Amino acid sequence: MQVLVNGTINGLTIAVMALAFQLVYLPTNVFHVTLAAVYVLTPFVAWALLHAGVAPAIAFALAIVAGVALSWGSEHFNHARIERRHGSFSAQFISSLGIYIVVVQTTALVWGNEQKVLRLSGDPIWRLGSSVAITESQFWVVVGAIVILAAFFVWLHFSSIGLRYRALADNPKELAVRGFNIRNLRYGAFVISGVMGAVLGLLTARDTGFWTHGGLPDFLLAMVASIIGGRSTFLGPVLGGLMLGILRHEVEWHVNSRWVEACTFLALAAFLVFRPGGILELKARLEAQQR
Secondary structure: OHHHHHHHHHHHHHHHHHHHHHHHHHHHOOOOOHHHHHHHHHHHHHHHHHHOOOOHHHHHHHHHHHHHHHHHHHHHHHHHHHHHOOOOHHHHHHHHHHHHHHHHHHHHHHHOOOOEOOOOOOOOEEEEOOOEEEEHHHHHHHHHHHHHHHHHHHHHHHOHHHHHHHHHHHOHHHHHHOOOOHHHHHHHHHHHHHHHHHHHHHHHHHHOOEOOOOHHHHHHHHHHHHHHHOOOOOHHHHHHHHHHHHHHHHHHHHOOHHHHHHHHHHHHHHHHHHOOOOOOOOOOOHHHHOO
């Protein structure tokens, strides 16, 4: 039972990261690697502010603002300009990867490469029955992830703005013809994705710690979850993340921790061969497939 609980907690973090990526990728077709930089930078900003004597609530809020500004800036100063020049998908990907590298290396120069933990005291352990125990940090990871996921899907399915994003993911050209401001919708996608990545970065930094090069591995797991769950839906990455988190912990417990990464990418290979559309495989219209 403990393994299942730990796997679910880890799966929730992967699910939030995968959904944050999917929120940008589906509407804009941008491979948002900068999200990994947001995930890395936010805890360092919060850590620096806390050690400067800033109140925790203000420090966390300012750190989230910094993460959101990075995500928004990657669209405003980079992706939007490439899009206006009809740049290729490869150009968008390489430029986003370049932003990630610059931010990570700058962060390492400023704060070093040592691993840090975003809490000033110990981490109490809470027991749930005789066979399950979770830490206080894990509890807040679960609460934060569930709130983010629930708020996102309520917003997506029960608001007019959410309807526009679903339309943007399905057929951006028709949405533009109908008079909607595609540029503002793109900005919104990057901002919301930045909020999700920044909050997740703070939650995991309090739980397992953080370091300058920890963003890309977690981002790659989110990519695997997105492909396994379904690249054409918003719900697919959540299912893929939960499945991946449980699988990784089961392998670590019952086999060996050295096999975790191998089994992760074996699962990816199996889906690519036998179900390339993922768990929630949806058939897109012809014009959507040509994007």
